[in-house]
Amino acid sequence: MKKLFLLLFFLAFASFLLVGCTPGPPCTGAGVVNGDFETGDFTYWTFTESDQFPQVQYTEVYSGSAAAYMGDGAAGLNGPGDDTASIQQIVYIPACATNPLLKLNYQVIGTDSGGEGYDWMKVYINGTEILYIWSDTSGWQQLQYNLSAYINTSIVLKISAWTIDSISAVDYYVDNVSITWD
Numbered sequence: 001m002k003k004l005f006l007l008l009f010f011l012a013f014a015s016f017l018l019v020g021c022t023p024g025p026p027c028t029g030a031g032v033v034n035g036d037f038e039t040g041d042f043t044y045w046t047f048t049e050s051d052q053f054p055q056v057q058y059t060e061v062y063s064g065s066a067a068a069y070m071g072d073g074a075a076g077l078n079g080p081g082d083d084t085a086s087i088q089q090i091v092y093i094p095a096c097a098t099n100p101l102l103k104l105n106y107q108v109i110g111t112d113s114g115g116e117g118y119d120w121m122k123v124y125i126n127g128t129e130i131l132y133i134w135s136d137t138s139g140w141q142q143l144q145y146n147l148s149a150y151i152n153t154s155i156v157l158k159i160s161a162w163t164i165d166s167i168s169a170v171d172y173y174v175d176n177v178s179i180t181w182d
């Protein structure tokens, strides 16, 4: 009888271990598609053009061979018409996601002699500004933004560049846009 109890106890414990160690299904989702711009264009992005921007170019890149060039802060963006160029993508963050994180690399080359107020690049989540830059970044920088507040929702990720002048160039680049989670 004692042996039977021991056996039952052992079986219960073994099955507990087995269930405890079985991984659940992975929490999959599309994330940001073509966030590295390696297609050479804005496939999977919705974009708003202003004159020559946005562009995909191959000179200033963080990784791979291509990156987005959002504006030149001057004549190429400040031609006739609206002076904001933007790209956006709708991304669903699944209910099973934990610690969802937006990451993107950005670089600004140059600073207007007049300073702030002549041009900028901004990043928005659902219309809320999470990055605002307008001066030289001394190389590529990384934005990281916690998206835990947006689990089980679709977010609108938007990157915009704007200028008001046609003379003083300030170049805005973006690469490696991703949204990942555990």
Ligand SMILES: [Ca+2]
Residues within 6 Å of the ligand: 036, 037, 038, 061, 062, 063, 064, 065, 066, 067, 175, 176
């Ligand atoms: Ca790239």
Ligand SMILES: [Ca+2]
Residues within 6 Å of the ligand: 072, 073, 074, 112, 118, 119, 163, 165, 166, 167, 168, 169, 170
């Ligand atoms: Ca400018």
Ligand SMILES: [Ca+2]
Residues within 6 Å of the ligand: 050, 051, 077, 078, 079, 080, 081, 082, 083, 084
């Ligand atoms: Ca324009």
